[in-house]
Amino acid sequence: MKVSRQKWSSNFSEWFDRVLSEAEIYDYGRYPVKGVGVWMPYGFKIRQNIINLIRRLLDETGHEEVLFPLLVPEDLLRKESEHVKGFEREVFWVTKGGEEELELKLALRPTSEVAITFMESLWLKGYSQLPKKFYQIVSVFRYETKATRPMIRVRELTTFKEAHTVHMTYEEAAKQVEEAVQIYSKFFDTLGIPYLISRRPEWDKFAGAEYTIAFDTLMPDGRALQIGTAHHLGQHFTKAMDYKVTKADNTSDYPHQTSYGISDRVVATVIALHGDDHGPVLPPSIAPVLVVIIPIPAKDEQTQAKLLEFARQINSTLNSAGISSVLDGSDERTPGEKYYYWEMRGVPIRAEIGPRELDNDTVFLKRRDTLEGKSVKRDELVPAIRETLATIQKDLAERAWRDFKERVKRFEDIQGVKKYLSERGGIAEVPWCGSETCGLKVEEEVQARVLGSPLIPNGEGKCVICGRGAKNSLRVAKTY
RNA sequence: GGGGCCGUCGUCUAGCCUGGACUAAGAUGCUAGGCUUGGGCCCUAGUGAUCGCGGGUUCAAAUCCCGCCGGCCCCA
Numbered sequence: 001m002k003v004s005r006q007k008w009s010s011n012f013s014e015w016f017d018r019v020l021s022e023a024e025i026y027d028y029g030r031y032p033v034k035g036v037g038v039w040m041p042y043g044f045k046i047r048q049n050i051i052n053l054i055r056r057l058l059d060e061t062g063h064e065e066v067l068f069p070l071l072v073p074e075d076l077l078r079k080e081s082e083h084v085k086g087f088e089r090e091v092f093w094v095t096k097g098g099e100e101e102l103e104l105k106l107a108l109r110p111t112s113e114v115a116i117t118f119m120e121s122l123w124l125k126g127y128s129q130l131p132k133k134f135y136q137i138v139s140v141f142r143y144e145t146k147a148t149r150p151m152i153r154v155r156e157l158t159t160f161k162e163a164h165t166v167h168m169t170y171e172e173a174a175k176q177v178e179e180a181v182q183i184y185s186k187f188f189d190t191l192g193i194p195y196l197i198s199r200r201p202e203w204d205k206f207a208g209a210e211y212t213i214a215f216d217t218l219m220p221d222g223r224a225l226q227i228g229t230a231h232h233l234g235q236h237f238t239k240a241m242d243y244k245v246t247k248a249d250n251t252s253d254y255p256h257q258t259s260y261g262i263s264d265r266v267v268a269t270v271i272a273l274h275g276d277d278h279g280p281v282l283p284p285s286i287a288p289v290l291v292v293i294i295p296i297p298a299k300d301e302q303t304q305a306k307l308l309e310f311a312r313q314i315n316s317t318l319n320s321a322g323i324s325s326v327l328d329g330s331d332e333r334t335p336g337e338k339y340y341y342w343e344m345r346g347v348p349i350r351a352e353i354g355p356r357e358l359d360n361d362t363v364f365l366k367r368r369d370t371l372e373g374k375s376v377k378r379d380e381l382v383p384a385i386r387e388t389l390a391t392i393q394k395d396l397a398e399r400a401w402r403d404f405k406e407r408v409k410r411f412e413d414i415q416g417v418k419k420y421l422s423e424r425g426g427i428a429e430v431p432w433c434g435s436e437t438c439g440l441k442v443e444e445e446v447q448a449r450v451l452g453s454p455l456i457p458n459g460e461g462k463c464v465i466c467g468r469g470a471k472n473s474l475r476v477a478k479t480y
Numbered sequence: 481g482g483g484g485c486c487g488u489c490g491u492c493u494a495g496c497c498u499g500g501a502c503u504a505a506g507a508u509g510c511u512a513g514g515c516u517u518g519g520g521c522c523c524u525a526g527u528g529a530u531c532g533c534g535g536g537u538u539c540a541a542a543u544c545c546c547g548c549c550g551g552c553c554c555c556a
Binding site: 013014017021022028029030032033034145146147148149294296297298331333334335336337338339340341352354355356364447 | 481491516517518519520521532549550551552553555556
């Protein structure tokens with residue numbers, strides 16, 4: 001029984017909304033504030049596992065976790081002028097305390113560059129204290145004016161992992177951006193999420209950055225989604241806040257900074273990319289439940305009792321082997337109903353235990369992704385499950401990458417891009433002279449957004465707008 | 481930024497255009513019981529909505545009008 005991906009691919013938006021609510025992951029649109037969602041227990045666990053993963057990757061590369069206040073005073077937020085301009089329209093303001101009008105408005109942080117830079121200026125005074133790498137995982141607020149969408153465009157990003165680093169030189173900060181790119185690559189690889197790394201164009205870099213490197217993936221409907229960014233902030237913030245560090249030669253200078261972030265969108269992507277018409281398929285690397293055990297009832301009570309005991313033993317064997325499993329032993333629902341229930345929750349492996357298994361001392365395993373089943377001897381169960389989980393993990397990533405690569409296409413003329421993006425959707429790459437005028441012209445012509453250019457320039461071909469020799473490729477896509 | 485659609489038991493949907501017999505219907509879920517159980521089976525009973533919120537029109541509003549809140553879609 002092969003699971004189709006018809007609904008998943010042809011009506012992704014509906015599929016996604018349904019999965020979030022039916023699998024009890026995220027309740028969106030019912031809490032009476034626009035653009036916010038509620039993480040339900042199962043969704044919270046998925047989110048938690050993803051957070052733990054990034055936390056581990058950051059901790060093991062010398063990042064230190066901190067927690068900054070949610071409130072940022074207006075004057076601080078306004079210190080860096082480019083930065084404010086970029087965010088001004090989407091800041092939530094606290095203007096009252098009780099009955100009193102506040103003298104100084106307080107922003108709900110849209111991101112924390114200024115807040116963190118301010119404290120860094122108090123903490124890090126000498127070059128020997130650098131480099132320094134902080135991160136926090138917090139809620140940030142953005143007053144989105146465009147249509148909000150569950151997890152993908154929200155007003156409260158509940159899972160904003162932002163890292164902030166301080167360095168003595170431009171080069172060292174640039175190296176840090178490279179490390180960030182490596183960490184994120186590893187992170188997305190572990191989640192089986194395919195991505196394209198681009199340098200964002202000048203007109204679309206982070207407000208207050210020297211340059212921005214971004215990770216984009218593709219949703220099933222062919223629209224690109226930004227899932228991670230890393231910014232070289234140069235001395236923009238440290239100069240704006242007049243923050244200097246004493247160097248080895250006893251002179252002082254403004255330090256260089258970087259910042260890089262990921263958000264709830266990663267969770268959305270993990271759920272979305274590996275899905276099919278029965279729901280999501282969670283990669284074993286983050287699935288809250290790896291194995292669900294479903295007993296198939298026997299005809300007589302005596303066998304039934306033995307069978308349940310068998311199932312309980314299997315459950316405890318797995319759990320003590322560190323494989324998180326759940327026994328769905330209730331007799332309220334039929335096995336078939338349970339299959340659908342746990343498939344909607346994306347549990348990677350289903351273990352069926354019925355009279356046949358009891359007789360043969362075996363367990364019947366079914367993979368969530370392919371629905372292929374096989375019978376396994378009881379004493380080979382743990383290694384068999386480990387192996388199957390690893391295979392699922394690998395296959396999910398491979399399938400996602402295959403789908404992704406098929407949809408990243410190079411074109412030499414603008415008409416082809418236009419047709420491609422409006423028909424199938426995906427990411428189109430074209431030769432580009434490097435000028436902003438031509439870049440914006442491309443966006444206008446094909447009615448899509450520029451994602452940026454490869455980090456290693458590809459100068460082949462002629463600019464699709466002006467016909468001059470290309471300096472690099474330009475990537476365009478319909479975006480979220 | 482522009483345009484359109486929508487909000488009715490926990491969920492999905494009917495009713496709205498053309499106001500009155502709507503005391504708001506059905507499915508699903510949930511609760512209890514029975515029958516089943518290797519892919520959502522069936523039967524019985526029960527539960528459950530002052531029709532998003534506020535105002536207006538009217539003898540009469542789920543239905544018409546205005547405002548707000550929230551959701552979805554299309555275009556820039």
